[in-house]
Amino acid sequence: xxxxGEVRISSGCAICGIFCRDGRRIPGSVIRESIRVMxxxxxxxxxGFAGYGIYPQYSDKYALHIFYSDFAARExxxxxxxxxxxxxxxxxxxTRQVDAIRDVPLIWRYFVSPLPHRIQDSQxxxxxxxxxxxxxxxxxxxxxxxxxxxxxxxxxKAVGYPEDVAEFYRIEEYEGYAWTxxxxxxxxxxGWWGGAHPFSILDLSVVHNGEISSYDANRRAVEMYGYSCNxxxxxxxxxxxxxxxxxxxxxxxxxxxEVIATPFWSTIEMKDGxxxxxxxxxxxxxxxxxxxxxxxxxVGFDGGMMALNDRLKLRSLVAAEKGRTxxxxxxxxxxxxxxxEPDRIWAPRGGEPVIVTLDKEALR
Amino acid sequence: MKEADLRKNNEEExxxxxxxxxxxxxxxxxxxxxxxxxxxxxxSGRLYLKGTPGNGLAAYLEGGSVYVDGNAQDAAADTMNxxxxxxxxxxxxxxxxxxxxxxxxxxxxTGYRTGVHMKAYxxxxxxxxxxxxxxxxxxxYLAGGVIIVLGLSGEGPITGYFCGNGMxxxxxxLRTDDIxxxxxxxxxxxxxxxxxxxxxxxxxxxxxxSLFSLDAEKIMESRFIAIEAxxxxxxxxxYAAV
Numbered sequence: 148x149x150x151x152g153e154v155r156i157s158s159g160c161a162i163c164g165i166f167c168r169d170g171r172r173i174p175g176s177v178i179r180e181s182i183r184v185m186x187x188x189x190x191x192x193x194x195g196f197a198g199y200g201i202y203p204q205y206s207d208k209y210a211l212h213i214f215y216s217d218f219a220a221r222e223x224x225x226x227x228x229x230x231x232x233x234x235x236x237x238x239x240x241x242t243r244q245v246d247a248i249r250d251v252p253l254i255w256r257y258f259v260s261p262l263p264h265r266i267q268d269s270q271x272x273x274x275x276x277x278x279x280x281x282x283x284x285x286x287x288x289x290x291x292x293x294x295x296x297x298x299x300x301x302x303x304k305a306v307g308y309p310e311d312v313a314e315f316y317r318i319e320e321y322e323g324y325a326w327t328x329x330x331x332x333x334x335x336x337x338g339w340w341g342g343a344h345p346f347s348i349l350d351l352s353v354v355h356n357g358e359i360s361s362y363d364a365n366r367r368a369v370e371m372y373g374y375s376c377n378x379x380x381x382x383x384x385x386x387x388x389x390x391x392x393x394x395x396x397x398x399x400x401x402x403x404x405e406v407i408a409t410p411f412w413s414t415i416e417m418k419d420g421x422x423x424x425x426x427x428x429x430x431x432x433x434x435x436x437x438x439x440x441x442x443x444x445x446v447g448f449d450g451g452m453m454a455l456n457d458r459l460k461l462r463s464l465v466a467a468e469k470g471r472t473x474x475x476x477x478x479x480x481x482x483x484x485x486x487x488e489p490d491r492i493w494a495p496r497g498g499e500p501v502i503v504t505l506d507k508e509a510l511r
Numbered sequence: 512m513k514e515a516d517l518r519k520n521n522e523e524e525x526x527x528x529x530x531x532x533x534x535x536x537x538x539x540x541x542x543x544x545x546x547x548x549x550x551x552x553x554x555s556g557r558l559y560l561k562g563t564p565g566n567g568l569a570a571y572l573e574g575g576s577v578y579v580d581g582n583a584q585d586a587a588a589d590t591m592n593x594x595x596x597x598x599x600x601x602x603x604x605x606x607x608x609x610x611x612x613x614x615x616x617x618x619x620x621t622g623y624r625t626g627v628h629m630k631a632y633x634x635x636x637x638x639x640x641x642x643x644x645x646x647x648x649x650x651x652y653l654a655g656g657v658i659i660v661l662g663l664s665g666e667g668p669i670t671g672y673f674c675g676n677g678m679x680x681x682x683x684x685l686r687t688d689d690i691x692x693x694x695x696x697x698x699x700x701x702x703x704x705x706x707x708x709x710x711x712x713x714x715x716x717x718x719x720x721s722l723f724s725l726d727a728e729k730i731m732e733s734r735f736i737a738i739e740a741x742x743x744x745x746x747x748x749x750y751a752a753v
Contacts, residue, residue: 414693479603480544494604
């Protein structure tokens with residue numbers, strides 16, 4: 148056995164993302180090859196991918212990815228789904244046997260539409276209706292965990308190295324205009340299937356490298372608004388904060404970034420009139436949603452992607468551009484492997500989001 | 512010079528190049544793609560790298576030379592003790608952290624926390640020259656040595672916020688007239704006169720310019736400011752053996 152100091156653990160989580168602004172859809176094998184380069188940043192206790200634009204044939208349906216620990220959980224969940232949704236299609240998510248991926252749950256996919264009269268009775272819009280139903284399933288059904296439930300997107304995650312997780316889910320068979328990926332090195336929470344990244348709510352997904360010092364303050368704040376943090380890891384709270392700020396409060400992604408990675412008061416003090424007033428307002432108004440501690444995150448959403456560092460830039464993040472395609476990664480090497488000659492490569496500054504969206508012509 | 516491509520599965524070839532360099536010779540590795548600790552602890556010889564070497568490049572360098580044709584990632588020249596690192600591209604965060612001696616030259620820009628806690632001791636003096644710009648926390652806790660930022664490329668201010676925070680020895684030279692924002696009040700700033708330019712900056716800019724085929728005289732035509740710890744602020748209680 149090697150003693151402390153004789154062994155060097157060179158890990159620290161890996162994230163990467165690809166976004167095609169022209170709406171071109173690329174296979175999941177591209178993001179798999181990117182994240183593979185950063186193998187040493189994770190330790191095999193979690194890997195995952197989010198793909199956008201992957202279900203064009205069901206683009207107006209909610210795509211549910213659900214883990215079940217057993218048959219009973221599936222039956223109970225499907226009974227609940229039947230009450231609230233019209234199930235258009237259901238199937239097991241195709242997987243292949245990979246030696247490194249063990250303790251596999253039942254993994255199912257449903258394309259659903261909320262039942263119109265149920266929505267009417269609920270007096271909610273269909274997103275809120277669907278989100279509440281999914282949170283209820285994850286909380287109330289023992290052994291069921293809803294992995295993702297956005298439209299035309301999906302999350303694929305497991306315990307394992309990300310490249311093995313990609314093999315397991317046959318990720319190369321999906322094509323999307325945007326992909327994010329994560330390799331996990333859990334530091335203070337268990338490595339389990341539900342705790343792998345990305346974390347998502349509706350079409351919004353988050354991959355994260357870092358740890359949230361303000362986790363419990365943030366958790367208490369979002370739980371007041373009907374969210375439930377029960378995945379035993381800190382990252383999920385970022386997904387709920389962003390959902391709250393963007394979908395419920397109507398902030399832009401840029402403004403949400405200015406809330407969760409707000410500048411220091413000393414930095415705000417140096418800004419001029421309008422910016423100073425705006426940043427002060429956001430910081431005062433949403434103080435419980437300031438996320439402290441080191442982080443770099445990639446946020447996927449319908450038609451866009453945001454990359455953001457904590458304001459001190461305590462985690463690495465590199466961005467690059469080639470034509471209409473944008474790349475983000477913890478390490479430049481993971482970009483170079485799939486795009487050896489980018490037009491531009493740069494390191495975004497701490498607390499300054501990079502937000503990319505689909506070109507007008509690409510919006511169908 | 513012997514050469515090996517890291518993209519090919521040729522461990523023996525790579526090993527023979529590393530041992531050649533370790534014995535004081537020259538060697539080149541091409542196709543670097545995130546491999547960590549290249550040139551780590553090298554005592555002698557010249558290692559040439561092409562591509563994107565991984566984190567911890569030339570860490571603990573002990574007298575050898577590492578030349579990179581490409582960009583370096585995070586934590587290059589970490590705790591470097593002696594020797595030379597020349598990067599014909601950019602470098603990531605935490606470049607030259609705790610560097611204790613030798614020279615590091617970067618043609619492009621560098622990330623956050625460049626040159627944090629660099630040191631000097633007796634005949635050892637760490638020197639870091641950056642051709643482009645740097646992120647925030649440049650030279651934080653600087654304890655000795657020289658950091659020179661030239662601002663030849665890139666956009667915006669030459670450095671970010673909190674430049675020189677907590678530094679108590681050494682000098683940061685910036686090729687600009689603009690004093691960085693929110694400089695700590697325990698630092699002093701002065702415009703660099705011709706004598707100081709000639710003795711303290713020119714030797715390193717000359718080596719920088721010759722490494723990257725630039726005109727040193729032209730670079731030196733511009734004005735510089737120097738940031739140092741304010742000697743009138745007592746730090747005896749804060750740090751041992753200053």
